Amino acid sequence: MSETVLKIKKLENFVALPEYKSELASGMDLCAANTEDITLKPLERKLIPTGIKIELAKGFEAQIRPRSGLSIKNGITLINCIGTIDADYRGEVCVPLVNLSNEEFTIKRGDRVAQMVIAPVVFADIQVAEELSDTERAAGGFGSTGVKL
Numbered sequence: 696m697s698e699t700v701l702k703i704k705k706l707e708n709f710v711a712l713p714e715y716k717s718e719l720a721s722g723m724d725l726c727a728a729n730t731e732d733i734t735l736k737p738l739e740r741k742l743i744p745t746g747i748k749i750e751l752a753k754g755f756e757a758q759i760r761p762r763s764g765l766s767i768k769n770g771i772t773l774i775n776c777i778g779t780i781d782a783d784y785r786g787e788v789c790v791p792l793v794n795l796s797n798e799e800f801t802i803k804r805g806d807r808v809a810q811m812v813i814a815p816v817v818f819a820d821i822q823v824a825e826e827l828s829d830t831e832r833a834a835g836g837f838g839s840t841g842v843k844l
Contacts, residue, residue, distance in 0.1 A: 701757075701813060702750035706787060709746035710805050722760060722810030725790060733802045735794035740774050743790040743808050751782040751813070758812040759790060765808070770796030773809065782816075 703712060708730060713723035727733070728746025735741055751757060759778035765771040774791040790809040794800050802808060832839065 697815075699752045699755055699813060704748040704750075706746045706748065708744055711746075713747070713811050722812045724762070724807040725759070725788065725809045725811050727790075727802050727804060727806045727808045729802060729804055732804075735771070735792060735800045735802070737794055737797050737799070740791065740793045743792050743802060745788045745790065747788050748785055749780065749788055750785070751780070753782055754816055754818075755782055756780060756814055756816050757788070758814055759788070760810045760812060762807060762810055769800050770794060770798075771800055771808075780811075 706728070708728040710728045711726040713725055715723050725745050728744045733741055733743065749757060757780035759773065759780065761772040761776070771792055771794055774793045778791065780788060788811070792802070792808060
């Protein structure tokens with residue numbers, strides 16, 4: 696396992712530090728730091744505060760991901776599926792949740808609402824080219840390989 700330093704600043708609404716819940720977990724749970732209950736109606740979107748700001752080392756990003764249990768059991772997921780926090784962002788970490796179910800869902804202070812994965816970033820050396828190499832797939836996309844084995 697590789698490691699990096701993650702600096703965390705607690706805000707006034709702070710409730711809990713991100714936490715790995717098992718020895719080999721890749722994601723840390725993020726808790727809601729709302730001061731009042733937040734109810735998401737069906738198809739409603741809201742930004743949920745976490746009460747923390749972070750500082751990542753250069754060459755790393757924080758990926759904010761849905762919690763699988765909330766997604767499958769309650770239809771609660773992230774608006775953009777995976778959110779990216781860049782190493783130079785210094786604002787509060789917030790979680791953009793959406794309710795894809797037909798039932799209202801209430802988020803209480805301290806509820807675990809998302810996961811945060813720290814990942815290395817590869818910076819591309821962009822080169823403009825007149826031609827690209829040929830491949831068997833070529834320009835085939837969006838279902839071009841089918842769904843059957």
